[in-house]
Amino acid sequence: MNIPTPSKTAASVRSPFQPFQRELSRFFDELESGWEAFTDFRLAPSMDVAETKEGMEISLELPGLSREDVKISMDGDLLTVSGEKKAEREEKDRRYRLVERSYGEFSRSVRLPRSIDPATITAAMADGVLRITGTKRPDAATKTIEIQAS
Template sequence: MLARREGVNSLFKPFEELHREIDRLFDEAFRGLGTGNKRTEGFLPEVDIYETDDSIVIEMDVPGIKKNDLKIKLEDGILTISGEKKYEKKEKSKSYHLIERGFGSFSRSFRVPDTIDHTKIKANYDNGVLKIELPKKEEAKKEAVEIKID
């Protein structure tokens, strides 16, 4: 069985190396969009950022992380979300062929526009999704204005 397991692992090794290289290239290419994303032990939560008429919303997938293990901080116009996904001890009686679920500490940072009302930022955590609402200042909300044609 050992030889077979080594064969399976060797089949996936080129793909794992390719995956790491693609991640590295994307990190370099998009470095200016965020202000810094730090990963250790292979865990970096995925994020969706979208805008509504009233706010900018950040949704981050953080399954398996307890609410108390997350920290959100706004300082000098930079919103930083950090946390830790605890390592699950793998049972020695199991013969793992592939382990993709990451763990460890992470930190994601995003520049917050001046149009955001910093005093009204709200965060909610439900079913492994962290949702942060960044409300816009009243003067920054878009209003449609009808323009008459002469």
Template structure:
């Protein structure tokens, strides 16, 4: 156990004097760290789906985990070089005989966005969903071609 009594220079030679407010703040921080250890993150954080973005020479692939959702629950849109993924996980409860002791499942709306490179053809984007995993394939635009222009005498 740590003491909350501030230490003075006279009692321990060679040690710096610690501010009593700093010591109190450290004790309170340590108390809260011990109290929250072992708890899961906030339920609001679990509404943000996990996402992987990978790239090959020809396409960009976005894979998003959406457990418990179906195709009808997810909306994709492309505007201003930004891909938006939106959805809602709805709670459907008609349980009259159950008393809950702990609820960890989250319900609500979510939204994620991914910036796309300039020149992406929105009509060529394909999306599939299987077993709660959304896979979006975005063809890369063709690289800009440089053209040499001959200069002629006037």
């Protein structure tokens, strides 16, 4: 059975997928060199910010950290949670095949609404979750404004 071979003109035409194929090849070349090529990023813990009836609640996942590893600061209305997760692994007699846990400094900030009283902000940490709460100012209640006839 004869299979037709592409003509020289068809082979010389550039494929629209060629850039994608080149990037995919580069990706797999880096993958072969080790996972370290993909670990150059800052640690950013997951954060949820929720408005509650009383005010607001911020939750951050900080597995493996203690209260002493975390710092919470306020600068005006900007609340910042920062810290460092230190590497605990011992290299002696081990050759890691895969390292997915991240280590290093982290910082997450959130701008608080003006309705939150900074004096009421509290924080508690349990089971690797940091919960920060703040209550609304007493004067921040929503009021209805009646429209007057003109």
